[in-house]
Amino acid sequence: AGLPAISVSAPQGKFLQLLARIHGARSILEIGTLGGYSTIWLARALPPGGRLITLEIDPKHAAVARENLARAGFANIARVRVGRALDTLEELYQEAAGPFDFVFIDADKENYVGYFERALELVRPGGLIVADNTLWSGRVADPENAEPDTVALRHFNEHLHRNGRIDLSLVPIGDGLTLARKRTS
Ligand code: SAH
Ligand code: MG
Numbered sequence: 001a002g003l004p005a006i007s008v009s010a011p012q013g014k015f016l017q018l019l020a021r022i023h024g025a026r027s028i029l030e031i032g033t034l035g036g037y038s039t040i041w042l043a044r045a046l047p048p049g050g051r052l053i054t055l056e057i058d059p060k061h062a063a064v065a066r067e068n069l070a071r072a073g074f075a076n077i078a079r080v081r082v083g084r085a086l087d088t089l090e091e092l093y094q095e096a097a098g099p100f101d102f103v104f105i106d107a108d109k110e111n112y113v114g115y116f117e118r119a120l121e122l123v124r125p126g127g128l129i130v131a132d133n134t135l136w137s138g139r140v141a142d143p144e145n146a147e148p149d150t151v152a153l154r155h156f157n158e159h160l161h162r163n164g165r166i167d168l169s170l171v172p173i174g175d176g177l178t179l180a181r182k183r184t185s
Helices: 010-023 037-043 059-071 085-094 109-122 136-141 148-162
Strands: 027-031 051-056 078-082 100-105 123-132 166-171 177-182
Touching: 010 037, 010 100, 010 123, 010 177, 027 037, 027 085, 027 109, 037 051, 037 059, 037 078, 037 100, 051 059, 051 085, 059 078, 078 085, 085 109, 100 109, 109 123, 109 148, 136 148, 148 166, 148 177
Parallel strands: 027 051, 027 100, 051 078, 100 123
Antiparallel strands: 123 177, 166 177
């Protein structure tokens, strides 16, 4: 459909799905839909009655994703919401759409800290926040690299490292997948 090839890999999709299943996730929030590839991996982890909301800024990506989700049988289970994710996250917060069991962050890197802070409010205590691309092909560890996305991801990693409300692990699968569990106390 002419989309950029920036979805998670199949092994990462499987890993996300397994995480959601182990976690027993019934409600999932995704930030960054693209064509719905990771969305479908996650939707397939849901038990009967489960639900998923995925946020996407680009109406063309959202249209492709809706078509793919419908074809995969998730038209009524997974909803695509179009808009800037910082705005749609605010909407979800105002609507009291949470709490979510599982949040997957995979959109524009410069807003990762903002997405994470919103996700912490929307996820239940004990809930899991997962963020993709946190190694950025290793560039986060290259002090010479000052590209905006690299700087943003480095800042994101430091922000989480300093955060006392989560248990944290950066798993070197795919482009780096950070797991953050919101503490219960
Ligand atoms: N999770 C998908 C890949 C997402 S790619 C998968 O693995 O299959 C990142 C997506 O984030 C793109 O579709 C892009 O349009 C979207 N995006 C970029 N900036 C955004 C913003 N500010 N708000 C919401 N979505 C955004
Ligand atoms: Mg990604």
